[in-house]
Amino acid sequence: MINRLVIFGATGDLNARYLLPALTALRAAGHLDDRFTLTCAGRVDWTGEHFRSWAADQLDRHGLDSPAEARAAVADRAHYRRIDATDAADVASVVAGDGPVAFYLALPPEIFPATVAALGAANLPRGSRIVLEKPFGVDLDSAVELNRLLAGIVLEQAVFRVDHFLAMTTVQNVLGSRLANRVLEPIWNSAHIREVEIVWDESLALEGRAGYYDGTGALKDMVQNHLLQVLCLVAMEPPLSLGERDLRDRKIDVLRSVRPLTDDDVVRRTRRARYLAGRDVPAYTEEEGVDPERGTETFAEVELELDSWRWSGTTFRLRTGKALGHDRKEVAVRFRSVPHLPAGFDEEAAPNVLRFGLEPESMTLALTGVGTGAHTLAPLTLAARPTGSELPAYGRLLLDVLHGDAALSIRGDEAEESWRVLEPVMSAWSRDVVPLAGYPAGSDGPDTVRSG
Incomplete structure (x- = not known):
């Protein structure tokens, strides 16, 4: 199981409404322990303290199905990094560390290709996985090109094109x-x-x-x-x-x-x-x-x-x-x-x-x-x-990503x-x-x- 998750676009609606509550549900159900690390990356110039406060507020709104202890554990342990997800040097800075990483692209689809290219230049640890939200591309040609970019970085089994339905x-x-x-x-x-x-x-x-x-x-x-x-x-x-x-x-x-x-x-x-x-x-x-x-x-x-x-x-x-x-x-x-x-x-x-x-x-x-x-x-x-x-649904998908x-x-x-x-x-x-x-x-x- 992968114990490192990086969420690009972490200050957006997807993370607030679905991903953070899903991680909280995983924590409450015993699927995540203290070895799990969460890095939240975004372009907003926030401090780590401000992000954790924001995350706690979002979980109080959208994660009430999970106990307060699990909500606090996820919010308090989240690390925030201000980066440009399309910049290779910025992306490489969140890749550094031991062990494989799961990268969740909670981003507009039009910047998927640039972000994938930046990941490709970042020398990903062996066994890392890339998660992309729908829509996958904006038409057939863009989907074909995005698949080509991904195939140059990781195996198909390490690409998760998720659909929570x-x-x-x-x-x-x-x-x-x-x-x-x-x-x-x-x-x-x-x-x-x-x-x-x-x-x-x-x-x-x-x-x-x-x-x-x-x-x-x-x-x-x-x-x-x-x-x-x-x-x-x-x-x-x-x-x-x-x-x-x-x-x-x-x-x-x-x-x-x-x-x-x-x-x-x-x-x-x-x-x-x-x-x-x-x-x-x-x-x-x-x-x-x-x-x-x-x-x-x-x-x-x-x-x-x-x-x-x-x-x-x-x-x-x-x-x-x-x-x-x-x-x-x-x-x-x-x-x-x-x-x-x-x-x-x-x-x-x-x-x-x-x-x-x-x-x-x-x-x-x-x-x-x-x-x-x-x-x-x-x-x-x-x-x-x-x-x-x-x-x-997002909890099930994230668990599948972490388990491969x-x-x-x-x-x-x-x-x-x-x-x-x-x-x-x-x-x-x-x-x-x-x-x-x-x-x-x-x-x-x-x-x-x-x-x-």
Whole structure:
């Protein structure tokens, strides 16, 4: 296990809201002891004392699930260094020491290449690992170039392209539910499943993230990584094991099976929009830090089809939006109607729907049962709440990084294939082949949105 972690971009929102609380959870669960050292590096001119005070404040806001003793242990033992992560000499100054280091790039993706180059010039200790947040690059060409830079520094097994969705309990339950239950796997195919919706609808608006979001948009922020990763777990063939090679081989098979989209397909199968003023929220173009000329979308929907024996004929709909009327974060598996309903029932049977709630975590199965009268049908819902993990999603990912388990990390070829899937959409949208619609903040979204 690696006992040295360096976080670049340590004064940012990612470290405050997720990484520091995750480290606190690891400490509370006994996974980190006093041999573990944490170096937090940023460009802000802070003293070590100021950073530790700031870290303690952030943990009091975002880490209350862990005991005060664990929060204090992480904040008090954090070392702060003011550096430029793209400067080779600055980076080399935090590399010095004994033993391998895990470097977490909690940075804007546009400076990943320069930071990776600086790490390459810093003579990393043998066994070191590099962790990169999504999105991995900004398009296919940049992802290919970033993979080339990384390959010149460390082995692929030492690169962790993390996506915290893969460590969420309910996302893991998608695999467990279909692969460990005989009742589901035989019907997990297009003969029985008509459509799969993977949805991350948020009532939250921009929330001060214009610096990142306006240059990214909903398609790159959510669909290209998070939602495509969930698609892989839903649609993959059963792996021989949950080890890194078997699991990731089956995931990339899914991405390679996605039918390429033409411009006509993009018009028929995608939607893009951004929110207008409403619900005490200003229009997206009036948010501080937004450039209206960029045409950044806050809502994206893409319908995909897979050219494979198992899934030919099933539609996969990936959707995300901000400033919507309500949160809806789930995987909805919609089964086909029964082939025949005996005469005498008073109405048609509604198709079954299996829902995996992503946030909050839940599982429900909508069935049809007998109603109160003879030959009547009525909806019947079976519901369960999965047992939560002792660790938050980022805690699980950080533990995997420190132990060198890359199963939940995205492999280099997988990252490139994800961009290939959406390149036709990005190209068509950049040419305004699909108009940028609008929807009032607090509404159900653009008129063309499908819901439920």
